[in-house]
Amino acid sequence: MxxxxxxxxxxxxxxxxxxxxxxxxxxxxxxxxxxxxxxxxxxxxxxxxxxxxxxxxxxxxxxxxxxxxxxxxxxxxxxxxxxxxxxxxxxxxxxxxxxxxxxxxxxxxxxxxxxxxxxxxxxxxxxxxxxxxxxxxxxxxxxxxxxxxxxxxxxxxxxxxxxxxxxxxxxxxxIDVTGSTPMYSNIDKGSDRIMHVGTIARLTYQKNPLLFIEVAKLLIDRVPNLMFHILGAGLHDHLKPQVDALIDKYGIQDKINIIDWGHFSGSRTFLESLDVFVLTSVFEGLPFSLLEAMAIGKPCVVSKCDGCNDVIQNGVNGFACMTKEEFSNSIFLLLTNRELASNIGMEAFNYVRTHHNxxxxxxxxxxxxxxxxxxxxx
Missing domain, CATH: 3.40.50.2000 (Glycogen Phosphorylase B;)
Structure with a gap:
């Protein structure tokens, strides 16, 4: 029966x-x-x-x-x-x-x-x-x-x-971690290569994109061959005018790439293209974008906030930050120290496979x- x-x-x-x-x-x-x-x-x-x-x-x-x-x-x-x-x-x-x-x-x-x-x-x-x-x-x-x-x-x-x-x-x-492999191998092509830092975030108060722009400004002054990407525009863009205004104020239009949210399948390709994944959120439940980045061994720099605090052990499987200076320094460290970035990425990979399967x-x-x-x- x-x-x-x-x-x-x-x-x-x-x-x-x-x-x-x-x-x-x-x-x-x-x-x-x-x-x-x-x-x-x-x-x-x-x-x-x-x-x-x-x-x-x-x-x-x-x-x-x-x-x-x-x-x-x-x-x-x-x-x-x-x-x-x-x-x-x-x-x-x-x-x-x-x-x-x-x-x-x-x-x-x-x-x-x-x-x-x-x-x-x-x-x-x-x-x-x-x-x-x-x-x-x-x-x-x-x-x-x-x-x-x-x-x-x-x-x-x-x-x-x-x-x-x-x-x-x-x-x-x-998330489904079957078949995932650590693929952190970007920062090994010499100092002339364009490096990529990105986030997956709507342009809303919760995701705090203005802090992401502030961090980008600090890093662009230190690392000229750097591009920043935000995937998530076009879905409740409450802060879009403020984001555009801040980018214009700093004159970094050619360094910031804002991408409309498309099909879900595009997020994996986006994450694979990054050297460092960043979340500047005010709070989270527990962010899937962070788990997905960690699952492919990407080093991550996140806010010290609800959700992220449940996942990131500061200095072990990622970095957790409070201020734009802390974000900037942590990202800079990962971009300029390939061994550290690789170790952080591997710890992140192992953590997700163990705790978030x-x-x-x-x-x-x-x-x-x-x-x-x-x-x-x-």
């Missing part, structure tokens, strides 16, 4: 890193046990994923900011999907999708697992930060289970937002799903 699969509906308002997370689950989950359905805004790559994997996909428009009328409409529409599909469990992603999805789940009496991928109130300051923080606190009453992607995220959920420790599980973000992490995620199904059925 064929075993009935457990139907799980995913809801997300964000793409980018959240899409990567969903992709890894879709490609690795035991499909004899679980049937997945995805609800998200329109996105070409997630549409392709669902089509290729024969997964039902509902397109649902959601407002990024606080929009009560559209938010109520979204909850109602998601409730209609829940009633139609009758899932055993919801897995709701990102702050907005997680907020609306938890409310819809409670209204429809379906348990939900919430994964924040970085808490949205950290993207704001002053009054706006307080508003979004209070919304997250309000959503506690609708929360059944939390699946955090890093220990730093779990700590904020417990000690800042006030969730009880017993409702929080942690499964670190993970999706083939291992998927078992933890499946067990969390099953334990919540048992609670519902029990």
């Amino acid at each position: 064929k075993q009935e699969r457990n139907k799980i509906v995913f809801l997300t308002q964000s793409l980018g890193g959240v899409e990567t997370y969903i992709r890894e689950i879709v490609l690795n989950v035991d499909k004899s046990k679980f049937e997945l359905i995805i609800v998200s805004p329109f996105g070409e790559s997630i549409n392709d994923l669902c089509e290729n994997q024969n997964i039902k996909h509902y397109t649902l428009k959601m407002a990024r900011g606080f929009n009560p009328l559209l938010d109520i409409k979204t909850i109602w529409q998601f409730c209609q999907i829940i009633k139609r599909e009758r899932p055993a469990l919801l897995h709701v992603h990102s702050s907005k999708g997680g907020f609306l999805g938890r409310i819809a789940g409670r209204l429809c009496r379906v348990r939900s697992v919430f994964t924040p991928h970085g808490l949205s109130y950290l993207s704001f300051t002053g009054f706006s930060r307080n508003v979004f923080f209070l919304l997250e606190v309000f959503a506690k009453r609708f929360t059944d289970r939390i699946l955090a992607v890093s220990h730093s995220e779990a700590n904020r959920l417990q000690y800042e937002v006030g969730h009880k420790a017993e409702v929080i599980d942690v499964t670190l973000n993970a 999706i083939k291992i992490a998927i078992n933890s995620i499946e067990n969390i799903y099953l334990s919540n199904l048992k609670r519902e059925n029990g």
